[in-house]
Amino acid sequence: EVQLVESGGGLVQPGGSLRLSCVVSGLTVRDNYMTWVRQAPGKGLEWVSLIYSGGSTWYADSVKGRFTIARDTSENTLHLQMNTLRPEDTAVYYCARLDWNSKAWSGPWGQGTLVTVSS
Amino acid sequence: QSALTQPASVSGSPGQSITISCTGTSSDVGTYNLVSWYQQHPGKAPKLIIYEDNKRPSGVSNRFSGSKSGNTASLTISGLQAEDETDYYCCSYAGSTTWVFGGGTKLTVL
Numbered sequence: 421e422v423q424l425v426e427s428g429g430g431l432v433q434p435g436g437s438l439r440l441s442c443v444v445s446g447l448t449v450r451d452n453y454m455t456w457v458r459q460a461p462g463k464g465l466e467w468v469s470l471i472y473s474g475g476s477t478w479y480a481d482s483v484k485g486r487f488t489i490a491r492d493t494s495e496n497t498l499h500l501q502m503n504t505l506r507p508e509d510t511a512v513y514y515c516a517r518l519d520w521n522s523k524a525w526s527g528p529w530g531q532g533t534l535v536t537v538s539s
Numbered sequence: 540q541s542a543l544t545q546p547a548s549v550s551g552s553p554g555q556s557i558t559i560s561c562t563g564t565s566s567d568v569g570t571y572n573l574v575s576w577y578q579q580h581p582g583k584a585p586k587l588i589i590y591e592d593n594k595r596p597s598g599v600s601n602r603f604s605g606s607k608s609g610n611t612a613s614l615t616i617s618g619l620q621a622e623d624e625t626d627y628y629c630c631s632y633a634g635s636t637t638w639v640f641g642g643g644t645k646l647t648v649l
Binding site: 463464465466467470478480514516519522523524525526527529530531532 | 596
């Protein structure tokens, strides 16, 4: 069974940093297109970042220059380093596998981790 | 990228059909046959129900169907059931390894 388990969320002040982790079992992070998608409270979904199987990384304009996606192949874990956080970054952050051919999130998804940016 | 436009809410009676629209631009929905739809129950992760405009993943009920015309994609749910009452999101690939989602539609089964 494939499982994705996020952690690392919490309350942080504006301008602060946080590192999210997503421990993956049942599939190899290195061989898949892995992403972060977020959802602000009561709002819609927003794609945040993608790491290719080849290692290239991509970001939404809203987080470019502030967030960094990375993977630890030895731990089969996906990370999202979030710097210079803003109140508008407050959201539940999901890690999820993207199917590259269909450009769709066929799953699985993690359960999400809540990031709250507030003073 | 601007979010795709969905109605905030739609409603229908059990057994009826409803359609949720998703309007984008010629840079996303109108260019790529890569619109996907997700069903999301409160507190849960999204679930893929339509991909590549009109394809259904294995295990998804054939009551769900997708279509597209120009810059507008649509999700139709036929034979409405109480369990269909939840939130639905469309998403389109927008080129250059970017994606844009709709704002979401809350479906109420009367």
